[in-house]
Amino acid sequence: xxxxxxxxxxxxxxxxxxxxxxxxxxxxxxxxxxxxxxxxxxxxxxxxxxxxxxxxxxxxxxxxxxxxxxxxxxxxxxxxxxxxxxxxxxxxxxxxxxxxxxxxxxxxxxxxxxxxxxxxxxxxxxxxxxxxxxxxxxxxxxxxxxxxxxxxxxxxxxxxxxxxxxxxxxxxxxxxxxxxxxxxxxxxxxxxxxxxxxxxxxxxxxxxxxxxxxxxxxxxxxxxxxxxxxxxxxxxxxxxxxxxxxxxxxxxxxxxxxxxxxxxxxxxxxxxxxxxxxxxxxxxxxxxxxxxxxxxxxxxxxxxxxxxxxxxxxxxxxxxxxxxxxxxxxxxxxxxxxxxxxxxxxxxxxxxxxxxxxxxxxxxxxxxxxxxxxxxxxxxxxxxxxxxxxxxxxxxxxxxxxxxxxxxxxxxxxxxxxxxxxxxxxxxxxxxxxxxxxxxxxxxxxxxxxxxxxxxxxxxxxxxxxxxxxxxxxxxxxxxxxxxxxxxxxxxxxxxxxxxxxxxxxxxxxxxxxxxxxxxxxxxxxxxxxxxxxxxxxxxxxxxxxxxxxxxxxxxxxxxxxxxxxxxxxxxxxxxxxxxxxxxxxxxxxxxxxxxxxxxxxxxxxxxxxxxxxxxxxxxxxxxxxxxxxxxxxxxxxxxxxxxxxxxxxxxxxxxxxxxxxxxxxxxxxxxxxxxxxxxxxxxxxxxxxxx
Amino acid sequence: xxxxxxxxxxxxxxxxxxxxxxxxxxxxxxxxxxxxxxxxxxxxxxxxxxxxxxxxxxxxxxxxxxxxxxxxxxxxxxxxxxxxxxxxxxxxxxxxxxxxxxxxxxxxxxxxxxxxxxxxxxxxxxxxxxxxxxxxxxxxxxxxxxxxxxxxxxxxxxxxxxxxxxxxxxxxxxxxxxxxxxxxxxxxxxxxxxxxxxxxxxxxxxxxxxxxxxxxxxxxxxxxxxxxxxxxxxxxxxxxxxxxxxxxxxxxxxxxxxxxxxxxxxxxxxxxxxxxxxxxxxxxxxxxxxx
Numbered sequence: 003x004x005x006x007x008x009x010x011x012x013x014x015x016x017x018x019x020x021x022x023x024x025x026x027x028x029x030x031x032x033x034x035x036x037x038x039x040x041x042x043x044x045x046x047x048x049x050x051x052x053x054x055x056x057x058x059x060x061x062x063x064x065x066x067x068x069x070x071x072x073x074x075x076x077x078x079x080x081x082x083x084x085x086x087x088x089x090x091x092x093x094x095x096x097x098x099x100x101x102x103x104x105x106x107x108x109x110x111x112x113x114x115x116x117x118x119x120x121x122x123x124x125x126x127x128x129x130x131x132x133x134x135x136x137x138x139x140x141x142x143x144x145x146x147x148x149x150x151x152x153x154x155x156x157x158x159x160x161x162x163x164x165x166x167x168x169x170x171x172x173x174x175x176x177x178x179x180x181x182x183x184x185x186x187x188x189x190x191x192x193x194x195x196x197x198x199x200x201x202x203x204x205x206x207x208x209x210x211x212x213x214x215x216x217x218x219x220x221x222x223x224x225x226x227x228x229x230x231x232x233x234x235x236x237x238x239x240x241x242x243x244x245x246x247x248x249x250x251x252x253x254x255x256x257x258x259x260x261x262x263x264x265x266x267x268x269x270x271x272x273x274x275x276x277x278x279x280x281x282x283x284x285x286x287x288x289x290x291x292x293x294x295x296x297x298x299x300x301x302x303x304x305x306x307x308x309x310x311x312x313x314x315x316x317x318x319x320x321x322x323x324x325x326x327x328x329x330x331x332x333x334x335x336x337x338x339x340x341x342x343x344x345x346x347x348x349x350x351x352x353x354x355x356x357x358x359x360x361x362x363x364x365x366x367x368x369x370x371x372x373x374x375x376x377x378x379x380x381x382x383x384x385x386x387x388x389x390x391x392x393x394x395x396x397x398x399x400x401x402x403x404x405x406x407x408x409x410x411x412x413x414x415x416x417x418x419x420x421x422x423x424x425x426x427x428x429x430x431x432x433x434x435x436x437x438x439x440x441x442x443x444x445x446x447x448x449x450x451x452x453x454x455x456x457x458x459x460x461x462x463x464x465x466x467x468x469x470x471x472x473x474x475x476x477x478x479x480x481x482x483x484x485x486x487x488x489x490x491x492x493x494x495x496x497x498x499x500x501x502x503x504x505x506x507x508x509x510x511x512x513x514x515x516x517x518x519x520x521x522x523x524x525x526x527x528x529x530x531x532x533x534x535x536x537x538x539x540x541x542x543x544x545x546x547x548x549x550x551x552x553x554x555x556x557x558x559x560x561x562x563x564x565x566x567x568x569x570x571x572x573x574x575x576x577x578x579x580x581x582x583x584x585x586x587x588x589x590x591x592x593x594x595x596x597x598x599x600x601x602x603x604x605x606x607x608x609x610x611x612x613x614x615x616x617x618x619x620x621x622x623x624x625x626x627x628x629x630x631x632x633x634x635x636x637x638x639x640x641x642x643x644x645x646x647x648x649x650x651x652x653x654x655x656x657x658x659x660x661x662x663x664x665x666x667x668x669x670x671x672x673x674x675x676x677x678x679x680x681x682x683x684x685x686x687x688x689x690x691x692x693x694x
Numbered sequence: 695x696x697x698x699x700x701x702x703x704x705x706x707x708x709x710x711x712x713x714x715x716x717x718x719x720x721x722x723x724x725x726x727x728x729x730x731x732x733x734x735x736x737x738x739x740x741x742x743x744x745x746x747x748x749x750x751x752x753x754x755x756x757x758x759x760x761x762x763x764x765x766x767x768x769x770x771x772x773x774x775x776x777x778x779x780x781x782x783x784x785x786x787x788x789x790x791x792x793x794x795x796x797x798x799x800x801x802x803x804x805x806x807x808x809x810x811x812x813x814x815x816x817x818x819x820x821x822x823x824x825x826x827x828x829x830x831x832x833x834x835x836x837x838x839x840x841x842x843x844x845x846x847x848x849x850x851x852x853x854x855x856x857x858x859x860x861x862x863x864x865x866x867x868x869x870x871x872x873x874x875x876x877x878x879x880x881x882x883x884x885x886x887x888x889x890x891x892x893x894x895x896x897x898x899x900x901x902x903x904x905x906x907x908x909x910x911x912x913x914x915x916x917x918x919x920x921x922x923x924x925x926x927x928x929x930x931x932x933x934x935x936x937x938x939x940x941x942x943x944x945x946x947x948x949x950x951x952x953x954x955x956x957x958x959x960x961x962x963x964x965x966x967x968x969x970x971x972x973x974x975x976x977x978x979x980x981x982x983x984x985x
Contacts, residue, residue: 030916031916031917032926033912033916034921035786035918035919035920036783036786036787036878036904036921036922037876037922038920038927039880040942040943041918041927041929043942044938044942045927
């Protein structure tokens with residue numbers, strides 16, 4: 003036996019005053035009485051002090067010395083070598099993914115796991131250490147190796163739900179680093195088992211868990227189970243042990259696994275919704291998928307899903323406005339519903355209680371998507387008259403077209419200027435689209451006419467060229483343009499002449515389409531309106547038709563509208579309303595070198611912010627003085643929607659619950675207990691007047 | 695100071711009360727037993743129920759209608775012997791029993807003197823060690839008080855029988871004997887009182903005790919030191935022992951009462967924390983009710 007605080011033995015000197023007081027106290031107090039008449043009668047029958055009376059004081063002294071010895075030893079904190087040598091390092095990996103919210107295990111799977119974790123902490127042996135790791139999308143160590151039970155308990159109590167998917171492998175890997183080279187490391191993974199099968203096999207390969215002897219029969223009826231201690235994977239290694247504890251049943255669930263929205267490529271007002279719903283149960287389920295856009299109902303789709311069915315559909319709708327698209331599963335019943343006209347007859351009687359056993363997880367019953375809005379654009383066409391040019395713009399319902407034959411006195415700054423043919427010497431600032439330039443300007447010099455140019459080269463990556471092929475368009479005539487600064491080619495001929503180009507300039511965007519619309523069939527091709535639509539989108543700065551919805555746990559970079567000042571502060575607001583500050587990146591200063599001219603510098607400043615991991619389902623917002631961007635986040639995880647644990651967990655025998663048993667506490671605890679007992683005995687004897 | 699400045703005032707008050715309220719019954723009843731054979735007319739006194747009608751003054755009755763008895767010299771000389779226990783056990787208590795006892799003796803002496811009775815005070819412990827001879831007249835109260843004030847507690851025991859014998863040997867006439875004591879007599883209090891009875895004394899016992907004697911707050915190991923004999927006894931007092939002690943004490947008190955009742959002796963038992971005048975008043979009330 004060793005002692006952690008041997009200096010505590012100096013407290014044994016307190017025994018000296020105890021003995022001294024004992025000796026002094028042995029002298030009896032003298033009490034004068036008026037008469038001994040009555041006392042004589044009382045003590046006539048027996049001697050006033052027997053042998054017991056003489057020695058009971060000694061017993062009191064011994065009790066007090068024992069009490070002092072117990073306290074001194076407790077303060078000296080003795081320990082045995084086996085306590086040090088057998089000390090364990092436990093890593094509790096707690097899965098707080100979305101599926102752990104399921105209520106099939108009362109009150110929830112996560113609460114059951116936390117309760118089991120608390121029991122493990124209560125059963126720690128002296129000098130055992132425990133670390134707690136959360137198995138979220140990013141593993142997180144909430145408590146490092148510690149033997150302080152209150153700290154561990156508080157950390158466990160502080161674990162909250164998340165909407166993240168399960169990532170056990172990263173958490174176990176992190177835990178391995180905490181265990182290090184300790185000879186008695188052990189992992190206990192508290193999860194619901196709703197993980198991918200390959201992740202389980204990877205666990206077995208990576209951490210080589212131990213196999214323990216089975217102590218109980220495996221649970222057959224998992225439906226009534228409230229949590230089972232589970233098995234290990236079969237690899238045997240003496241160094242590291244992984245134990246899985248499953249808190250789950252074969253619970254049924256139905257959830258939305260996909261919800262995306264995008265603008266139509268053809269219809270400016272149209273958009274498409276991609277939705278997927280999974281019935282992760284062995285029963286047929288009927289329900290409704292209610293879609294709404296900014297709380298305005300868009301559609302209600304009745305669903306009759308077979309067992310294990312994954313329902314997926316693309317739905318087309320029309321809306322000028324954008325906003326938040328929400329999908330919600332409602333009226334979940336078992337069986338199927340038959341739609342007759344406008345009424346829906348349920349083949350199974352609607353039962354609120356039945357709904358609760360069909361859907362144990364509510365997180366995936368709601369999904370979000372963001373639909374980009376459409377803005378009206380103003381277009382000023384300066385042309386001597388080209389019906390096709392005017393109509394192609396007028397065909398877009400989001401465009402307000404104004405046509406002039408001459409140049410205005412003041413160029414409108416909020417409009418896209420379409421110059422057909424005649425050009426001012428200096429192109430106006432802002433967004434300019436030049437079609438079939440008839441002269442030179444500040445950006446180029448007009449060259450000779452090209453006969454029958456054939457487009458051989460196109461920039462397929464540019465958004466301006468989406469869904470366009472110009473190589474088969476007949477263009478009898480085009481003008482040569484000698485640009486003062488090299489433009490960005492969108493379409494070129496074999497000889498290198500630009501047919502369609504983006505000219506970079508400091509005071510606005512500029513496109514030039516070097517094609518004679520009056521001659522050729524470009525105006526008749528579908529490429530022309532698509533080209534115009536692409537150019538309108540490009541001029542407006544919209545990033546495209548799609549604002550992707552992300553799964554929970556994602557880290558992403560979001561481009562922000564540059565309407566802010568450099569000193570503004572930015573924050574990220576979560577769906578539950580909590581905000582946290584974020585840092586944005588301002589990027590882009592491009593220098594364009596022109597070999598034939600002085601170098602021009604064009605500034606392209608853009609703001610982006612990297613946010614995440616996004617741990618909640620809903621719409622996240624980045625805002626400064628106003629909302630700058632939004633991101634929709636959904637669970638969107640088929641494995642998390644399927645609450646049923648892997649079958650492998652139920653095929654192996656269970657393990658015993660490992661508790662510390664007797665003598666798990668430090669030795670000083672038992673010494674203090676002995677001291678309390680001795681005090682109680684001394685007090686009892688005193689109260690009974692057996693000692694004074 | 696044993697007798698404060700207002701002591702005489704209180705004595706006078708008690709004397710008046712004794713005469714006017716209780717008609718002198720504290721001591722007068724005994725007086726009627728003391729039929730004197732004297733012929734010298736001394737005084738009148740009021741007729742009380744039970745008095746001998748032969749001594750009724752017919753003339754006064756004829757003239758005034760008042761019932762008055764003639765008092766002859768022998769009859770009016772009631773000898774009151776106040777036997778004060780001065781053993782060391784009387785110094786026990788806070789305040790000591792001895793103080794109350796002396797106050798009582800002084801009060802009874804004054805009442806008797808005011809009633810023209812003769813009073814003697816005998817101080818005893820294990821025998822008579824001091825005596826104030828028979829005296830009469832209210833003016834004698836001061837020497838009595840001086841005598842009482844100078845009395846010490848002494849002796850190594852209490853022996854009432856020996857004290858009574860000492861009184862009798864001094865030629866005491868029969869009369870009223872008031873024993874003021876705690877009656878912690880290892881020889882037995884009965885023997886002394888028997889002597890008084892045999893000699894036809896009219897005895898009245900005033901037993902005093904300290905509350906701590908009745909209920910000692912004593913537990914555990916102790917050396918009990920008898921203040922009289924100075925004997926030491928090492929004991930361990932348990933709750934059981936304490937209970938037994940209280941029982942024995944109560945039995946002793948009961949034995950005193952029963953003895954006095956059996957032999958028609960006056961008996962007053964009181965803790966020592968009471969005022970002496972309250973105790974005298976109580977005695978008067980009890981004597982008015984009858985024995």
